[in-house]
Structures are given as structure tokens and as C-alpha cells.
Amino acid sequence: MKPNGQVVLPVRRIHGLATWLLEPGRYIAVTIHRLRGLGFYEVTVQCLELGIGERRVIAEASLYTRSISKSDLVEWAEACAN
Secondary structure (H helix, E strand, O other): OOOOOOOOOOOEEEOOEEEOOOOOEEEEEEEEEEEOOOOEEEEEEEEEEEEOOEEEEEEEEEEEEOOOOHHHHHHHHHHHHO
16 A cells, blocks of 8 residues: 555456556555464554665564454554654
8 A cells, every 4th residue: 555545456366466566656565464263463564665676665563463444554554654
């Protein structure tokens, strides 16, 4: 997503893999893994700066939570971008 919380949709999805076409700029990548049997999600939020042919991680945070909502994702994205 973009730092303002706008979700960037993938241009293609095949067998669980997604492909995004991104312009140079700053983005937030949120990776969510469900921890089976524990009732928790492991969430990693990265603030990335994309240039032509390069990617730089500006900030990264990880947390565990029992539930996830879109407002949570936007809040984490804004916090990571600042």
C-alpha cells in the first residue's frame, strides 16, 4: 500500500502468487502469516523506497495479533511511514 493507506492492487495473480507494477516512490509492504493452532497472526510491516532497479528498507516492525482489520493495516502503514 501507499503511505496514505491506499491499497495497490496486483496486476496478476497465479496460484497464490501476486505481481505488482510499482512506480518509483515510497510504499508499505505488509506480510501476514497465520500461526496455525495458536490463534495469532505474525505481521511484518516494512516501509520501502523503490527506485529504478533498487529497493531500500527504510523501517521495519513486527508484531503478533489475534485479529486484523483494514483500519489496523492503515494505522500500521501510517506509523511505519512516519
